[in-house]
Amino acid sequence: MEKYEKILAQGRDAGLLALRLGVGFFFFYVHGLPKLTAGPELWLKIGGAMGNLGIHFAPVFWGFMAALAECGGGALIMLGLLTRPAAAMLTFNMFVAAVMHLAMGQGLKEASHAAEAMFVFLALLLAGGGRWSLDQLFFKGKI
Template sequence: MNASGWDERARDLGLLFLRVSGGLFLLWVHGLPKLLHYSTEVQNIEDPFHLGANLTLILAIFAEVLCPLLIVAGVLVRLACLPILFLLLVALVVVHPQWSLFEGQFGWLLLIVFTSILIAGPGRLALNDRFAGVLRYA
């Protein structure tokens, strides 16, 4: 195998690792607790846009459960990054503007991970690559 073939495989493996680890981490740490403890979470969730606690929590669950699952699978990856990035920016800039970089480091790191995925795309080891046409560039 020549060097460029190795580089392409390494890039695709790196993107796969980034997608799977970032997606599962967000799902495990934030998404599943919200989904599994809905009644507790709905009482504690911040509602910065006054949409109501239920709708705000449903939107957070969408961004932290469904979107990471799509990213892990490699389906509509770039599109699935957008709700996550919006949620992270709202949390860091609107809901918790008083947080120092130290206090918000987890959120900022997730922002870096999902922005990187948005920019780089899913790589060739994604279900997107198995479909032609419309999913290919999502």
């Protein structure tokens, strides 16, 4: 029975590693990095969507923060470093993105990517980075 439990535990850690590497890579390289390097013009557009939530000040700042969350958060998720804080930041970021789509009248289909990503990051927030993460190496899984 112990051998079976050990195999299951390794599968869980392998699954978390695969999830972190895959999702982290796409959020870092495909979503975050292009937004971060695009500069203030795109940040203004992204941050301007906060007006749908009644937040009308500092749109460039909010756009930059969203881009930084996706880029930096994606890198941290890949590494399994500060996994829970990064996942919390990205859960919130994707929640806001999903609400933005809905507030702009785009419907569930357009909001689905952000909503799905929100639940992936929520799962990482709850589960942590797993045994094969830098969190485990540096913090013994306490973060």
